[in-house]
Amino acid sequence: MSDAIVDGASTSPVDAAEPLILAGARLPGAEGLVDLHLAHGRVVAVVPHGEAPGGMQGETSPSVIRRLELDGRFVVPGLYDRHVHFSQWAMVSRRLDLAGAESAAAVASLVAASVDRGDLEVIGFGYRDGLWAEAPTRAVLDAVSGDVPVVLVAADLHACWLNSAALRRHGVGDLAGTSGVLREDDCFRLVREIDDVADDVLDGWVADAAGQASRRGVVGVTEYEMRWNRDDWVRRVTGGLDALRVTFGIYTQHLDRAIAEGLRTGDEVPGTSGLLTVGGYKVITDGSLNTRTAWCFDPYPGLGAEEHPYGLATVPYDELVPLMRRAHESGITPAVHAIGDQANARVLDAFEAVGCTGSIEHAQLLRRDDIARFPRLGIVASVQPEHAMDDRDVADRYWAGRTDRAFMLADLAAAGVELALGSDAPVAPLDPWVAIAAAVGRARDGREPWHPEQALEVRVALTASTGGQGASVRTGMRADLAVIELDPYAASVDELRTMPVAATLLAGSSTHSFDAGSS
Known part of the structure; x- marks a missing residue:
């Protein structure tokens, strides 16, 4: 790869005026090699390999047009993640990793090691307690932490688990009870406090x-x-x-x-x-599956009447509709969080009452009759396929008998619903190839596919991962591109998940090049 594209990494994308030829590229699903001619941040021509750069005549002298030899690598539109919490994602690597803990005791061991290292405060992320034999309690953390404050954020961001010292520091002991666990709005407020970084x-x-x-x-x-x-x-x-x-x-x-x-x-x-x-107006109308607060028509097994057995409607319908209407009438499109089937049904009701389009973020559990309402109302399904891989066992336990209606990506696509794939990072990695692999394969870690009837075709998954650019590079589109080593249409699911990316261009300017280190 030429030095010119590496040098271009420091150039503002919109100001990247130098024309560039991506020579010897392959486009997935097409025969033969092509050259992509880029100028003014756009793809101005897609021509057979070696053809004169007619799309850039008059731009500059052919002798100074930059040229990048791709040697048969594949080019696809640049990828978008349609749902992230970027500050949270940026902080994750600097927090105690709890992702592999399979019990409260295992979490306590990790906390104990952190305290033994002399940490004055322990902030952790990534526990999933949906399948634990014993529920989290503040006593479990107190036994290993003493006066060191401990705040542990669940992988789904909808709960956090504190020891007594942290509950005192943040003044929330009366909200957490003996469990030391805060959920939903109480959790969100606390997370905003610990995220107060310069x-x-x-x-x-x-x-x-x-x-x-x-x-x-x-x-x-x-x-x-x-x-x-x-x-x-x-x-x-x-x-x-x-x-x-x-x-x-x-x-x-x-x-x-x-x-x-x-x-x-x-x-x-x-x-x-x-x-x-x-972007849109984000409103969270229910909780999550792992926290057992996603609002459902059927109760969660094992939860008593005092423990929100159907989940939580965190924004009542009679509040949701006027909020959405106010946003819509002001030109701000609603983007509404709904995970449980009852939450999704009521949010669709709200979109219909307001008479606006928008998106439902997550749309994890749906009634079959509600699928047709998405395209009829013009609602985008903003979904995170890797959540199905993380949640399959929890769903089999708490949504038993209903998982054929969970993460219904294929049925949504077949109904003509616009899909937008994302990660919800840090809940899942900010990596669209991970989302694409999960959508296509419905499997991970060598396990059998989970409800494979809901798998997407690669083209559909790729289209849903490019921010509206489609699955193929074409003349006139933004020169936001990814250069990859494998044909995504021929790659295995495991190869999709770890797809080697040789280069990334934003408006024709490099933001990543394999000359600068491959991923």
Whole structure:
């Protein structure tokens, strides 16, 4: 790969005016080699390999047009992750990793080791207690931590587990009871407190995470951090973070401010070179499966009446509709979290009552009759296929007899529903190839596919992972591209999951090149 594209990594994508030829490329599903001619951030021509660059005549002298030899590598549109919590994702590697813990005792052992190392505070992430034999308690943590505050965030972000010292520090002991566990809004408030990191420090972590995303072919994300995201990302972009396009969400606590400042979904934020765009109004209407708070028509086995046996409706319908209507009438499109089948049904009711389009984020458990309502109402299903791999055993236990209606990707696609794939990072890795593999294979770690009847074709999964660009590179599209080593249509599921990415371009400028280190 030529030095020119590596040098281009420091160039603002929108200002990347030098024409570039990606020579000797292959396009999945097409025969023969082609050359892709890029100029002004667009693909201006796709021609047979070696043909004169007619699409760039008049741009500059052919002798100074940059040329990158791809040697038969495949090129696909750049990838998007349509649901991330970017600050959370950037922080994960700096927290105690609890992902492999299979019991409360195993978590306690990890906490004990951290305390023994002399840590003055323990913040962990990634526990999943849905299948544990014993429920979390504050006593389990107290026994190994003493006066060292311990805050452990569940993998689904909907619960956190604290010891007594942390409950005292944060003043939430009366909310947690003997379990030491906070759920839903109580959890979200606490997580915002522990996420109070200095801007310059957090921005450095975010830049590192953005670089990692670029190495996986990612050119854009939809950001659902529970912050006033506009100012965070304006600061980052104007400070030089130009590796990603970012669409940011707006939560209820910021809705009035967004409306007052005239933010409208789809508008580019001035001064950010087209990299930052206003997204939707994010509202969370129920919980999650692992926390057993996803709102369902059927009760969770083993939960008593005092333990929200059907899950939680965190925003009542009579509050949800006016909130969505206010956002819609102000030009902000609703993007509504719903996981349980009752939550999804009521959210669809709300979209119908308001008369607007938008997205349902997650759409994990659905009634079959509700699938047809998505395309009829113009609702996008923003789904995270890797959650099915993480949650299959928990779903088999708590949604027993209903898992044929869980993560119904194929049925949604067959009904004409627009799918948008994402990760919900840090709940799953910010890596669209992981999501594509999960959608196509419905399996991981050598296990048999889980409800393989809901698997997607690779083309459909890829289309749902490119932010509306489609599955194929074509003339006129943005030069947001990923150069990959394997044909995605011929790759195995395991190869898709670990797809080697040779280069990533944003508006024709490199954000990752194998000359700078391969992923």
